[in-house]
Amino acid sequence: MAEQWDYKKAGLDLGKYEDTIHRIQSHLARTQDRTRVLPPPFPPRKGGKGVGGFASLFDLDPSGLFSKKYEHPVLVTCTDGVGSKLKVAALARKFDTVGIDLVGMSVNDLICTGGEPLVFLDYIAMPADDPPMTEQLVKGIADGCVEAECSLVGGETAILPDFYQPGDFDMAGFCTGVVDKPEVIDGSRIEVGDAVIGLASSGLHSNGYSLVRKIVFDAAGLSVTDHVPELGKTVGEELLTPTRLYVKPVRRVLAHYPVKKKGVIHGLANITGGGLPDNLGRIMPPGCRVQVKAGSWPVPPVFGWLQRLGNVADAEMRRVFNGGVGFCVVAAPFFAASIVEQFEKLGVPAWVIGEVVAGEPGVDVG
DSSP: OOOOOOTTTTTOOHHHHHHHHHHHHHHHHTTOOTTTEEOOSSOOSTTOSSOOOSSOEEOSOSSSHHHHHOSSEEEEEEEEEOTTHHHHHHHHTOOSSHHHHHHHHHHHHHGGGTOEEEEEEEEEEESSOOHHHHHHHHHHHHHHHHHHTOEEEEEEEEEOTTTSOTTOOEEEEEEEEEEEGGGOOOSTTOOTTOEEEEEEOSSSTTSSHHHHHIIIIIISOOOTTOEETTTTEEHHHHHTOOOOOOHHHHHHHHHHSOHHHHOOEEEEEEOOTTHHHHHHHTTOOTTEEEEEOTTSSOOOHHHHHHHHHHTOOHHHHHHHSOTTEEEEEEEOGGGHHHHHHHHHHTTOOEEEEEEEEESSSOEEEO
16 A cells, blocks of 8 residues: 655644744734734634735825825835854754844845835745744844834745755845835935944844854854853854844934935945945945045954954955944035934944045945
């Protein structure tokens, strides 16, 4: 008699999948403004309140304010992942912070246009259903969405036993927002003499972890539980510090200096892979170059620790890591001190770290 097969035997347990759905519903719900995120047009799964539709519905103008606020609304979209920082989460068996990283990687890009994040979706892939782990991942995503003031409206959990080894998983995030066309920030207004303002990062954020893991775990032979005196915490605690989300402070400052009316803020850059040289350089218009003044901001100890541990060259550190500056604002120099003060009041350390000079687009640090 032929062997009888079913989905569970093939590696997918639909019972566990339903458990996962039940666990994550409350996390989705706390991110959603019910005047904007509409309920599905048919009953959700048993015990559910907001999961069950084939797609999500988001009302752009529930109170009539949208049409008044936006003269010419333009959609802004972006997607990103967390990268090999997920390997550290797997080693530490700590999954409640990388979801914040996932949100941060997209929303921090989105606001570089001057946009407002509206909705976020996630994709999680793993070799077998793990409801407690998935709940922790989604909790982190929801925490990030609450902080970024956008709604987590859905996602996909893919169980792929033939693609991933036990303990492996991956995540991707997708964000859609809106910006008024007259308020779009694209770097075209940047001019010689502008000030470059750096906003403090929370540490490594989510970039350079392939190098970090080689240095820390392979070369130095450390584990996630080892305590590092100069950092005042364990390896795992440092490496899993979540990405700082800049949505609230940047949008508050933009509201104070609207582009169309005041024209004070000329460029925004999320400092991710490629560091200051690549990410500031990419928004420079022809004839403009950035001169960054080394030593004009305090560098978090994690960067010096990694550099010494791995004997990494200065240029490589600048090219791979954010170096303590996670976001940059390019603005008219007269307003630089005021902008720094506003960010400080909003809880984000900020410094004038350089200026725009004449030259080919790019960045010099010295």
